[in-house]
Structures are given as structure tokens and as C-alpha cells.
Amino acid sequence: MTHRKSPSPTKPELLAPAGSLEAFFAAAEAGADAVYCGLKAFSARAKAKNFSVADLEKMSAAQHAAGRRLYVTLNTLVKERELPELVDTLATLDQIGVDGLILQDLAVWKLAREHFPQLELHASTQMTVHNAAGVKMLERMGFTRGVLARELTLDEITAIRRQTHLELEHFIHGALCFSFSGQCYFSSFLGGQSGNRGRCTQPCRRRYRQRGKDGYFFSPNDLSAIDLLPELIAAGICSLKIEGRMKSAEYVHNVVSAYRMVLDADRKHRQDVLKEAKQLLKDAFGRPPTRGFLAGPTPVDIVSPNLRGATGxxxxxxxxxxxxxxxxxxxxxxxxxxxxxxxxxxxxxxxxxxxxxxxxxxxxxxxxxxxxxxxxxxxxxxxxxxxxxxxxxxSRQAFTLSETACRKRLERISTEPTALNLRILMPDNHSLQLTAELAGIEHTARFAVETFPAKDNPLNRETLRAAFSQAGNNGFRLEQLTCRKLPPVVIPPSRLKQIRREFYAQLAQQLSCRRQNHDSSARQRARRSLLACGEPAGQERRTTLGLGNARDLQILARDGIDRVLLPLSAGNIQGVQQAGRWGRQTERIVWDLPFILPDDQWQQTGELIRTLYEQGFRRFRLGNLGHFPLFDDYPEAELEGSYRLFILNSQAALAWRDLGLSGGMAYIEDDRDNLADLFTRPTGLPLDLTVYASVPLLTSRIPLKNLQKEGGISSDRGDRFRVQQRSGVSILSSETDFSLLDRQQDLAALGVRRLTVDLSHLGAFSPRGKQVLNALQKESPLPNTSVFNFDFGME
The missing domain is CATH 2.40.30.10 (Translation factors)
Structure with missing residues (x-):
């Protein structure tokens, strides 16, 4: 892999999006240091034009020739049947030598780390890394860069920087998601179009109604941090990222140009340049600007409910x-x-x-x-x-290079030449011996030559370098040439030219064979590592009941309830202590960690875990990479994963097992066909499946206090929603709960024997909670529920 000079906090990288060839060339023309783009598969912007492998090879060569970088997004969740295609994609990107992969699914991490270790790995913002512990986990896992959650403040970023050497990337401009990236199920729940599969239909941008008042309550304004570049650099961000793979080339050109101007401006002229740059941004046709959370934990301008959610x-x-x-x-x-x-x-x-x-x-x-x-x-x-x-x-003043012109321009780009070192000697006056070292290959060849005594200008190093620097179309670049003492002779230039052609042709053949063998070997190893389909694992049935409060612990007395899941909180720990014999059943209680855990809550959470450990509790459920370091001092803890630790395929299950999970959970958006594929793979990681829950369509740090107080949110389509606020996290849920309670026989046939019924929003002893438990026992349908994507599939 060709390594480019990495950015640093003192000279950060300006990273631009490219969803089309026009945008790619617009970014380069405007001065982006690096570009990120997606393939036609495995891209979180599936609706962008995206690129073929042949395109990427040319684009990579163009970037590297200019001293710039190219990153490829493989940041969607991967279904089981897509794993062979993922292997082929990784092998190809490894051969091209892209500068980094941006990923969400740990299947990509596992396969790349084990079979294509030269690929640099960047953790997508969709992994919701939002604290120092999460970044430290990325370091342990071999990532070179983490793309931080967009909900962090400058102070929080600064605190993370002090605790890690990992490259940190952060968005500075473009559209914001209302939800933490990777944690939105809104589009999927309404129509099977999953944002984590790159097919978001943006229901958050639509109009909703509350008590007769219309508003765009979930449609954030666009991030614009151009005023905060010095502060971001001081905080330790080494890559400044612009959102917009769905945006036009004009948008990319304007935005990159604006930020380039300000980054390059000296202090004396910065304010004048900033004024000019802001005018350029106005011409980019975005939504009203906001600094988002960078300016503080409670941004007042991040959502304007009276403004339409559309851009332009x-x-x-x-x-x-x-x-x-x-x-x-x-x-x-x-x-x-x-x-x-x-x-x-x-x-x-x-x-x-x-x-x-x-x-x-x-x-x-x-x-x-x-x-x-x-x-x-x-x-x-x-x-x-x-x-x-x-x-x-x-506007008609847009970046004017057409798609056809861009395609022609791309075709003219030569692939990146391979650097080589050359040693030349003349064993006698009638032969020339060449030895080349390149890309791990050493190749020697001897050529017969006819020489003539030199009257002046005998053969020397400069003559040979001039002859062999002309690599032609063989794709080589002569870096260093050394030669031993040469006899005072002359070799006709035509013969040197012929030797060069023949020798470089031999090198090209050697290099091609080596790359093909390497690619084939790594590809085959990776494909062999994929788990074959077998019989569903024969596990005993187990039912876990999700509770919201420890006062419902007596539900453990009910037949068919094997365990309960309790949110980790000081109040629930106290409630367990007061629950008598039910609170002493430590093997039947699993503690669910809060999904979002800011650094200022880290120590308190650690103290709660220590208290529980001292009381004999060992079972905990994790929902974020940043949870793992909490258990570094507790090797006997039994750690399970929630559906927020994405498991859509067997390689992801193996990856989470490698990281220390003793149990996992199938992804809540999943469908029947993929579950059938997943549960027949012998991963060694037992998996639960949620069969009843209130699906958190949006999980956000943006406050929704007014909506919570007034309640009753509906859409033009008649959908109704509820809002909750917990420990600084806003959750929007549908009033229609998710239920597969009447599909238990189908699930058993698929190999699903571990069921989770989440009643944390209802209460186990509420009238609706009792209905759910009755339906669980009788395997009967419940009115006013949804099977989510189970029947119709998740795209």
C-alpha cells in the first residue's frame, strides 16, 4: 500500500465528499487534501452515484500523484449473504492501495484486520464513538482514526484528545442527523429503508403536528463551523470533514473553497477572508447554519421547527x-x-x-x-x-465540468507508478546485469551488449540513469540507481532503450503475478474463513424481560421468565437492595448500561459497577464500544451485547466474541431471510432476539422537552409518536410497538431460542404489560403492533 503523509493537529486535513465524478474533481480543484467516496455497494449513501472499482483505481492514482489521499466508505451493515462480495471488495481495495476504509460493521474490521492488514481502518461516526473510552477501544482494535460523534462539544473533544494518540476526525460542515449517527431506525420502521444500509428516506425532514401546531421538530439546521476552525485545531482534530456525498459538485466546490481560504489565511487577514468565505457558503444552497454542539451542550439554534426541512x-x-x-x-x-x-x-x-x-x-x-x-x-x-x-x-454558475468531461479526464489518468531501485554492473565488456528491487520483489536479468571503446564520454551512472528513468507506460518510477565501476566503453543508446523495454516488461510481469498471487491467496483465505451454513444451534429456550424499574422484580416469580434486564442506575441498585429475595437472584439479573455515556458520567458509572460487583452481580449488557473499558478490572464479568452492537452477519458475531462478549443480540431491523442465514452459522456467540419492544426511532442529544410535556406527535400519514427524555438523551418512539410474539414457532424453526421482551416503557404489571406477557405465553398476536422488517425485508 502507498502511504501518504498523515495529517496532524497542527496541519489538519481538509476532507471533502465525492458522490460523483464531478464532485471528485470539484474537490480537487478547490483544494481538498483528501476525498472520501463510496463504492456502488456497502455505502451509507447508496443513493449517490458512487463509483466502480475501475474509477477508484484511477481516482487513487490521481490523488496520490498530487500528494493527496483517498478514503473509501464501507460504512453500511452487511447481510450474511453479502460477505463473499465484501471479501472481494476488500481484496480489490487492498490491491488498489486506498488510504483508508471508513467502516461501521465489525465484519469489515475483522476481515480486513485478519486478511488485508495493510488497509488502514477508520471508525465511522455511525459507530457512535462519543467518549475517551470509545476512542481507546479503537486504539486497541488497530484503527488509525476515529470519526467522532457530532454531538460532542469542543471541551469534550479536547478532553478526549488528552487521553489518546489516535487520529481524530470531526465534521465541520453539512447536514446533521437529529439522531446519533448509526442509531436511527425511523426510515426503516416506516418503510424498510434502513439508514444503516444507506437508504434513508429522511422522515426526520418531514412536517409533524402536535396539538394542532405544525412543525419540523426533527429537522436540524446545517452544521457550519467555519468560525471555529482555530478552536477545532487546538482541540486536536487532525481531519476536518465536510458532509455531502449526496450534494452537487457546485456545493462541494463552494464549501471546500471557503474552508480552504480560511485554513490558509494568515492571522492578519483572517477576518476579511472569513467574510468572503461565508459568502461562498451562502451560495452553497444549504439550510440555515448552526455550530451544533461544538459551541456547547445545549445548542439553541440546531433545530428551527418553523423552517422547512428541505435544502436550498x-x-x-x-x-x-x-x-x-x-x-x-x-x-x-x-x-x-x-x-x-x-x-x-x-x-x-x-x-x-x-x-x-x-x-x-x-x-x-x-x-x-x-x-x-x-x-x-x-x-x-x-x-x-x-x-x-x-x-x-x-445555479448556472455551478462547477461546469460535465459528467462526460469528467469521465474523459478520468480515463486520461495513469495508474500510480511503482517505485523501484536499480543496481547495474558489467561483469565483462559484453554483458549488462540489472537487479531491480520493488514492492518486495528482487529481479535480476543479464543482457548481451555490443560495446565500443570510449574516446570521450564513457558509460557512467548519469548516462544509465537517463536511459532507465524513461519508464514509458510500464508503470515504474526509478527512485535510486547504483552501479559499480564501469569499463571505459560506450553502449549504443538504441541498445540501452531496447534493454530498458525488455527489463521493465519482465518486471511488470513479475509484479502482476505477485499481486495476483497475493490477492488470490488473501482472498481465498478470507473466503475460507467465512462460516458455512449448518443446522440451527440447539439451545434451550430462554426468555429475558426488560424492565424499567426494580420495583417490578417480582415478575421473576412468573413461569417462563428466566431473567430480567434492568437499566443501570443508582435508583435501581437501591431498588434491588429493597426487593428482598428477588434482588438476591444475581444470576437472573442483567444490568443494562446507558447507551450514551459522556465522559463526565464515566466515574459515577464505574462506581455503580463496582458496587454491583461487590454484591455478587456479574452480568451486564453493553451497547457501545466505550462500555468495554469499564470492565478492564473485572475479568469474571459476563458481558452481553444489545442490538446497538450491530450483528447482522456471522463475522460481526465473531468479532464481538473476540472483543469479549459472551452473548449478543441480533439486529432489531433484521428480516426473516437474513435471520435464517445468521442463526445457522456456528459463531460460538449465543444470540438473543428482541420479540417485543418500543423501537427508539431517534436517539438524540437534542432536547425535546416541550414535545415531551405536551405529547401527542403525529405525521401527515397518520403515524403517531411518543417522546421520552432520559439522562440528557431524547428518544422518539412510535406509539406502535414492535412484536413477534405470535411468530415464536417460526423463530424456533430459524434457530432462535433466546427471546427478549422489553417492557421498560410499559411496566410489567401495567394493563398493557399484562397483555404482552399473556401473548408471550400463548404465542398470540397483539393488536396495534408491527412486525417491523421481519416479513417484508430490510433493504
Whole structure:
């Protein structure tokens, strides 16, 4: 692998998105130090154009030739049947020599670490690494970089930096998710389109209603940290990341240019440059800007419920519709070539088109000034209505390199040459011996030569270097040439040229064979490591009941309840102590750690675990990488994983087992077909499956106190939701719970014998809780529930 100079906190990397070839070249032209992009598979932006392997090879060569870096995102969750394709992808990326893989699924981590160790691994922000312990775990696991959660403050980032040497990357600009990245099930629950599979339909951007008041309650403004670059650098961020693989080349060019200007500005001129850069950002057609959590733990401007969730510059609302024509008063300059998106009042998906012509009254014009009443022909009939909003999402001054031009430009790029060292000697006056060292290969060849006594300018090192530096199209770059004492002779230049061609052709063949053998060997080893399908594991049935409060511990007296899951809190520890004999059944109580654990809660959580350990409790459920170091001093602890530790395939299960889990949980978004594949793999990690729960559609650090107090949130589609606030974490759930209680025989046939019923939101002895337990016992359906993706599949 070709290693490029790594960024440092003193000279941070400006990292740009590329969802298309136009955006890739726009990023390079604007001055990005590195680009991240996705393949057509395994990308968390599956709706972007993305790239083929052949594209990536050329793009990597272009980046490396310019001293820049290329990172590839393999940051989706991988289904069991996709593992062979994942192996092939890793082998190919290893051969190309990309500078890093950005990943979420630990299957990627395990396969890359064991079979393609030269690939550098970056932990995606979708892994929700949000404290120093999580970053330390990444260090232990061999990651070279962690992309921090976007919910951290500058002070929290600074504190993490003091405790780690790992490269830290952070977003500085672009769209924000309401939920912690990787922890949103909103899109999947409403329609099977999983954000963790790159297919988010962005329901958070839609309009919702609470007690007759409409609002975009879950649609954050766009992050813009251009004012905070010195503070981010001082905090220890070495890579400044711009979001936007779904954005246009114009957006990428404008945003990268703005941040490049400010990063390169000297202190004396910084304020003037900053002003100019902010104007560029205004032309990027984003949402209103916010500093997010960087400025503090309670940002007041991160969500504006009265603003539509769409991107672009709002021009006005449609006042007139005639067939394919719309009329409106534009708030901004409008020109032929601009691109508009019409957003219906319901905030259902908008429709975009490019303005070909426009009219002022009956007069056709090329442009219309702000404040003009314009008529714009559209490609659509009967699509738009009076009141729909008009947004400008791109201007005709966009980055002008077309996709065709970009494709031609890419084709002209030569793949990166391989550096070689060359030793030359003449054993006698009639032969020339060459030895090349490159990429772990040493190759020697001897060539017959006809020589002539030198009257002047005899053969020397400079002559040989000039001859062999011309590598032609063989893909080599001569780094160093050494030679022993040469006789005072002359070799005809034509013969040296012929030797060069023949020798480099031999090298190319040797290198190709070695790469193919290496690739084939690593690929075959990785494929052999994949677990074959077998019979479902014969495990005894076990039912775990999730409780919200220790006062319900007496439910352990009920037949068929083997264990309970309790949230780890001081109140519940006290409740267990007061629960009499039920609280002393330490083997039947599993303590569930809070999913989000900021560093300022770390010591307190550690003290709670020590208290429980001293009382004889050994079973704990983990939901984040940052939980593992809490148990460094407790080797006898039995650690289990929640569904937030993603297990969608057998390699991920093996990875979590390697990290110390004694049990795991199948992913809550999963479907019947993939569960069947997963549960027939002998991973050695027993897996539970959630069969009843309130699914946390959004898990956020953004406060929702007003919504919680007033309650009753609904959508235009009739969906209803509830809001909870726990220890600084907001959770949006559907009022329709997830249930597979009537599918227990189906699940048993798949090999699922360990069931988890989560009643933490209901209470075990509430009327609804009793209904659920009755349905569990009778394996009967419950009204007003959803099977989530079980029947119809998760895309």
C-alpha cells in the first residue's frame, strides 16, 4: 500500500465528499487534501452515484500523484449473504492501495484486520464513538482514526484528545442527523429503508403536528463551523470533514473553497477572508447554519421547527399554476440554467428540474431580478399546487465540468507508478546485469551488449540513469540507481532503450503475478474463513424481560421468565437492595448500561459497577464500544451485547466474541431471510432476539422537552409518536410497538431460542404489560403492533 503523509493537529486535513465524478474533481480543484467516496455497494449513501472499482483505481492514482489521499466508505451493515462480495471488495481495495476504509460493521474490521492488514481502518461516526473510552477501544482494535460523534462539544473533544494518540476526525460542515449517527431506525420502521444500509428516506425532514401546531421538530439546521476552525485545531482534530456525498459538485466546490481560504489565511487577514468565505457558503444552497454542539451542550439554534426541512434557498411560494407553468415572486436572482426544487406544503418528497426558460409577463428573459413575478415552464403537468414552496438548489454558475468531461479526464489518468531501485554492473565488456528491487520483489536479468571503446564520454551512472528513468507506460518510477565501476566503453543508446523495454516488461510481469498471487491467496483465505451454513444451534429456550424499574422484580416469580434486564442506575441498585429475595437472584439479573455515556458520567458509572460487583452481580449488557473499558478490572464479568452492537452477519458475531462478549443480540431491523442465514452459522456467540419492544426511532442529544410535556406527535400519514427524555438523551418512539410474539414457532424453526421482551416503557404489571406477557405465553398476536422488517425485508 502507498502511504501518504498523515495529517496532524497542527496541519489538519481538509476532507471533502465525492458522490460523483464531478464532485471528485470539484474537490480537487478547490483544494481538498483528501476525498472520501463510496463504492456502488456497502455505502451509507447508496443513493449517490458512487463509483466502480475501475474509477477508484484511477481516482487513487490521481490523488496520490498530487500528494493527496483517498478514503473509501464501507460504512453500511452487511447481510450474511453479502460477505463473499465484501471479501472481494476488500481484496480489490487492498490491491488498489486506498488510504483508508471508513467502516461501521465489525465484519469489515475483522476481515480486513485478519486478511488485508495493510488497509488502514477508520471508525465511522455511525459507530457512535462519543467518549475517551470509545476512542481507546479503537486504539486497541488497530484503527488509525476515529470519526467522532457530532454531538460532542469542543471541551469534550479536547478532553478526549488528552487521553489518546489516535487520529481524530470531526465534521465541520453539512447536514446533521437529529439522531446519533448509526442509531436511527425511523426510515426503516416506516418503510424498510434502513439508514444503516444507506437508504434513508429522511422522515426526520418531514412536517409533524402536535396539538394542532405544525412543525419540523426533527429537522436540524446545517452544521457550519467555519468560525471555529482555530478552536477545532487546538482541540486536536487532525481531519476536518465536510458532509455531502449526496450534494452537487457546485456545493462541494463552494464549501471546500471557503474552508480552504480560511485554513490558509494568515492571522492578519483572517477576518476579511472569513467574510468572503461565508459568502461562498451562502451560495452553497444549504439550510440555515448552526455550530451544533461544538459551541456547547445545549445548542439553541440546531433545530428551527418553523423552517422547512428541505435544502436550498427559498425563493417563494407558487401563486399560479397553468398546465406545465408555475408563477411566483422570486426573492432572489433567477436565471436560465438554475435548478429548482418544488416542495409541497405537506413536505412530502419534492420535485427538481432545471430552468430552461423563464418569462416576465409574456416576455421571455434569461434572468429575473429579485422581487420579480416570474413564470417558469416545467417538465411536469399537474404536479404542483398553489402554495408549494420553490427552492433554488443550484445555479448556472455551478462547477461546469460535465459528467462526460469528467469521465474523459478520468480515463486520461495513469495508474500510480511503482517505485523501484536499480543496481547495474558489467561483469565483462559484453554483458549488462540489472537487479531491480520493488514492492518486495528482487529481479535480476543479464543482457548481451555490443560495446565500443570510449574516446570521450564513457558509460557512467548519469548516462544509465537517463536511459532507465524513461519508464514509458510500464508503470515504474526509478527512485535510486547504483552501479559499480564501469569499463571505459560506450553502449549504443538504441541498445540501452531496447534493454530498458525488455527489463521493465519482465518486471511488470513479475509484479502482476505477485499481486495476483497475493490477492488470490488473501482472498481465498478470507473466503475460507467465512462460516458455512449448518443446522440451527440447539439451545434451550430462554426468555429475558426488560424492565424499567426494580420495583417490578417480582415478575421473576412468573413461569417462563428466566431473567430480567434492568437499566443501570443508582435508583435501581437501591431498588434491588429493597426487593428482598428477588434482588438476591444475581444470576437472573442483567444490568443494562446507558447507551450514551459522556465522559463526565464515566466515574459515577464505574462506581455503580463496582458496587454491583461487590454484591455478587456479574452480568451486564453493553451497547457501545466505550462500555468495554469499564470492565478492564473485572475479568469474571459476563458481558452481553444489545442490538446497538450491530450483528447482522456471522463475522460481526465473531468479532464481538473476540472483543469479549459472551452473548449478543441480533439486529432489531433484521428480516426473516437474513435471520435464517445468521442463526445457522456456528459463531460460538449465543444470540438473543428482541420479540417485543418500543423501537427508539431517534436517539438524540437534542432536547425535546416541550414535545415531551405536551405529547401527542403525529405525521401527515397518520403515524403517531411518543417522546421520552432520559439522562440528557431524547428518544422518539412510535406509539406502535414492535412484536413477534405470535411468530415464536417460526423463530424456533430459524434457530432462535433466546427471546427478549422489553417492557421498560410499559411496566410489567401495567394493563398493557399484562397483555404482552399473556401473548408471550400463548404465542398470540397483539393488536396495534408491527412486525417491523421481519416479513417484508430490510433493504
Amino acid at each position: 434557498r427559498w425563493l417563494g411560494n407558487i401563486s399560479q399554476v397553468r398546465g406545465r407553468q408555475i408563477g411566483f415572486k422570486t426573492r432572489d436572482l433567477l436565471q436560465a440554467g438554475d435548478r429548482l426544487r418544488i416542495q409541497p406544503a405537506s413536505d412530502r418528497p419534492g420535485t427538481a428540474f432545471t430552468v430552461r426558460t423563464l418569462q416576465l409577463g409574456r416576455r421571455p428573459v434569461k434572468q429575473a431580478a429579485a422581487g420579480s413575478q416570474v413564470t417558469v415552464p416545467t417538465p411536469f403537468a399537474d404536479r404542483f399546487q398553489v402554495g408549494d414552496a420553490v427552492f433554488k438548489v443550484s
